[in-house]
Every structure is written in structure tokens, then in C-alpha cells.
Amino acid sequence: MTRLSRRAFTLGTAATLLGTSTWRSLAQPLPKIRVGSLTLPVFAPIIVNIMKARSFDTNNGFEADVQVYPSFAAYYAGFATGEVDTLIGGPTYFQKLRLEGVPLKIIATGATLADLVVLTRDPAIKTFADLKGKQFAADMGSGQFQILSIYAKSNNIELAKDMTLVNANFAVARAQLAAKRVDAAMVIEPIATMMMKEDPELRIIFNANDAWKELTGNSGWELVYAMREDTITKLPDAPKKFVAALQDVTRYLRSDPDGADRIAVETVKLPAGILKEAVLAKRWDFDARPAWGEERKGIWDTFERAVTAGFHPRLPDEAIIYAP
Template identity: 55%
Template sequence: MLKLSRRCVTTLVAAAAIAFSSAATVQAQDKPTIRVSSLTLPVFNPLVWNIMKARGFDTKHGFVLDAKAYPSISAFYAAFATGETDVLIGGPTVLQKLYNEGVPLRIIGSGFTLGDLVIFAKDKSIKSLADLKGKQLAIDMGGSQFQVVKIYANAKGIDLGKDITVVNANFAVARAQLEASRVDAALVIEPLASIIAKQRPDWHVIFNGAEGWKEITGDAGWEIVPAMRADFIAKHPNAPKMLLAALADTAAVMHKETAAGDKIATETTKLPPGILQTAIDSGRLQFIIKPVSDPEVKKSLRDMMDRAVKAGFYDKAADDKIFLQ
């Protein structure tokens, strides 16, 4: 009788273990894996995913984050366009271009404002974009930042490329060009802007993207925003809501637990200590997460895309299907 009881107990324990294992497997399978485009570059885009993963915000909100890092911005976008990744945080006007080329994407919310886009100069007599007439500006002509600056310049009656000579250069090269005095000004974004502010206090900002955009539109605009592939949303309808919740938590760490976020930035993105803190304290880095259904967010994004078309960057604006309905 005693042997039978032990056998029964053993059987029950084994059955319970199997049941627990099965339940855990089902629970894991219920959590979709969201593959996101990231970068190996020391910029704030990968820091978003690093903070999210380090703090467990993906599992908290019901998904598994799989950040895939790429060495260049072109590869970063290409992975999303081909379906190798499901999500990226990118420039609104570039997303419009991808959408018009047939990439099934939906912008799901807001992200970083244009405050992290700045133009530095060394010459104290250069105080604004207008003062660059007849001078040289190093700027990446393939990026959405160039489009923002050109649209602003047009509104001020300045022909960027004619009145101001443009030297095509990525952010790091632009800085090097200004350092060597080969150009009179250079456009960079965060975190390079905060690194420069610490290392070269003799340089000064002559243009801030958010301030400039607000001057001509009344709105701070958006540097980069989250987009998700429509085919992924079809399979996982709750994915946009889950991701936005995780992004909101990540933004809260950046703005309310900045020291903790700075530590993660140093350990994972290899940024110098204090750079995230500097970017936040300066007001340049503003990570604001709202759903694209927010009327003001949608209006602002639509205005940016329409202005890019009017400036001649694209033949047509994206229809409203680009926004998550």
C-alpha cells in the first residue's frame, strides 16, 4: 500500500511538472517576438532598445524584443523594407518614401522631436542660418535632417545649395570637417551634439531643428517616429499597443531616471558617461510617446510629409493609410 502511494505521488509530481512546462511554453508562445531595426552606431536609436530590454519592458507588456543591429542607416532601413525586421524608429519623410515605394508600413506614434538636430559653428559672427550665405555647411544630404533644414531655409528665402554651399557628409565627418575648418558649420544630431557641447564649449549652436520648425509651423516636429509593418500587425493586432506602452516606459527612464538610463547607455551603447544626462538637461533630447491617433501628432506628421513634397523631395504625399487606423 505504501509503495502504491509513493508511486501515485511520483506520478502526480511528474504530471504537474509536465503541466507547468506546457503552460510556460504556451505562455511564451503567446508573446510575439518583435524584430526591430537597430544600429551599431553610438546613437540614441539603439539606446531605446537597450533600455527597453535591460529594464524588461518588452516582457512586461507582452512581447519579446529582438533588436537586430546594422552598421549603416541604409542597411537599417533596408532590413525593415524587406521584412527582415518588423519595426524601426525612423524619419517621417523617409517613412513616407518607403510607403510610396510599396513598403507595407504604418506609423504608430510619436517619438523624438526635432530638438536633437543642431547646426554648430565656430565663428562667433555666424549666429544664424542666414549668416551662412556664401559659406559652407557640412550636412548629410541623404538624411531626413537635410530635408528639414532645406524646408526651413526655403521658408526664410534661403536656397540651400545655392546661397549656402552644401558639403555632403555624415554626422561624424561633418564634425571633422568643421574641426579642420574646411567648412563653416556642421549639422549633427544627438548624442554627437552633447559630446561636442562637452568637448568643444567654444563652438555654438546656430540652428536647432525644433526651434526652427516651430518658427515656421508652430510645432516642434518629429525627428524619428516608430513604424511597424502592416503584415506584422495583421498577425499580431495588439503589437502596436504593446510596443507603444514599452516605448512610453523607456521614455520615462530617459526623462525621470536619467542617471539609470545614462548607465545603460555607457554599458551597452558605449556612450561616454554623462552624455544622456547632458542631452536631457539641455532640452535637446525629448522622447515623447503618443499614439498616432492623437490629432496633434497626426496633424504634425502630415504637415511634415506634405512640406517635403512641396519642397520637391517627393512626387506625392502618402495617403492616410500610412497612419495606424
């Protein structure tokens, strides 16, 4: 047997032993889905880091190619310009981008509104309405602030008129409250849990999940996943594969919060135990569901309320929500 024939025989035997499908998977690289992430210890990096650490991406037939951004502005700009294929963000922010012509489709739910809270240490402030006349730190450009404003208006509270607003991102709001420069602050998890561990006097006087149920009768979504239309055209199975990986992350968070906590410690440098505590308290609540299913109605309801509240001039076209 010649050297060439021996090589052919060896390759043929390997293909037989591995099986045709396995051999094909070894020969062909998995498609890449570029995922936007952040340097901050928030949902975006923690979810994709768990996905990568547990190989939920490759197990579902793709490779998550993570692009990290230092700020929310750069993060959304990367998606708008096509640097990344998908990311997690506020539904009303995606509504804004769609109205501005960004070719996106919402493919999945992500974080429930339980993540969004208002903290104070003042014992006289027991409800959100008690903030009238007080100093309140909040990121006024965020989707979270829009959710808070929608709820406030339904209770005849005009944030800009009834309290003194201090425009501050979540990190600055945390510092403002710690320094006692404001009476309350709007923050998200896991920042809220870190703050309450540092200062036991801090209390939650507003949880957006409870408020949204009071307002609409249903749970709402603080964050959802969107994917660019050109990505879906190029990779038609990308939405379903990505949603399947997100659902694996959901199951993992609920079944092994200790493991998820370790990943967060190693990747975004959260203090040990913070993510686990927030998950067990059901404030850091990640629940990936297909946007084209039962959750479509809730997402669309948020769009309608954002228009009624004056944040957007009109509803987006219905194609903003992906349908297989």
C-alpha cells in the same frame, strides 16, 4: 501512489499555486517583435537597449528581438525587405518608402526635433541665415536635411545655391568641423553634446525644434516608429504593446537620466554623462505617443511640407498612419 500519479499531482499542485494565468505565461513563449538597431550611438540603439535592460518589452507582453545594422542604408533596407518588423526613422523617409510600395504603418512618435542642431565656432555666424556664402557640412540624403531644407525655403534660403554644401554623414560632419574645413555642421544628439564638450567654442545657431515651432506653430517630430503591415496582420496587438513599451522608456528617461546614462555607457560606449547632459538640456528628447492620436495631424503636416518642398511627388495614402 504510482510514480506517474505523483508527477501529475505535483504538476497540478504547481499550477494551482502559480495560478492559471501565470502557468499559461510560463508555458507559452512571448511573441517576438524584430526591432532594427544601429551600431552608432544614436536614438535607435539607445532606446531599444533601455527597453531590453529594463524589461519593458517583456513587461508589455512581447520580446524585442534586436537586429543591429552597421549603416543607415542597411538599417532601412532590412525594414523594407522584412528582416525586421519595426524601427525608428524620419517621417519623410517613411513617406518615401510607402510611396515605393513598402507595406508600413507609422505607429508612434519618437524623437522631437530638438535633437537636430547646427553648430559653428565662428563668432560672426549668429543665425542660420549667416551661413550664406559659407561652407556647410550636412548629410544631404537624410530626413534631417529635408527638415532643414523645408525651414530654409520658408525663409527664402536655397541651401544648394546660397552656401557651399559638403555632403557628410554626422560622424564626418563632426570631423570636418573639428578640422576647420567647414564653417558649420548639421549634427544630432548625443554627437552634438560630445562635440561641445570637446570644443567649448562651438555654439548652437539652429535648433530644429525652435525653427519648426516658428514655421508651423507646433512641435515637430524628427523620428517616428513604423511597423510592417504583415507584422500587424500576424500580431494585431503588436502596435499597442510596442507603443506601451516605448512609453515606459519615455518615463524612465525623464525619471532616471542617470540610469539611462549608465545603460548608454555600457551598450553603445558613450562617455559617461553625455546622454544625461543631452536629456537634461531637453535636446535629446524622446516622447513616444500613439501616432493615431493627436499627433497624427503633425505627422501629416510634415508629409505635406515635404511634397511642397519637392522632396516627394505626392502625399502617401492615409493608411500610412496606423489606426487601431
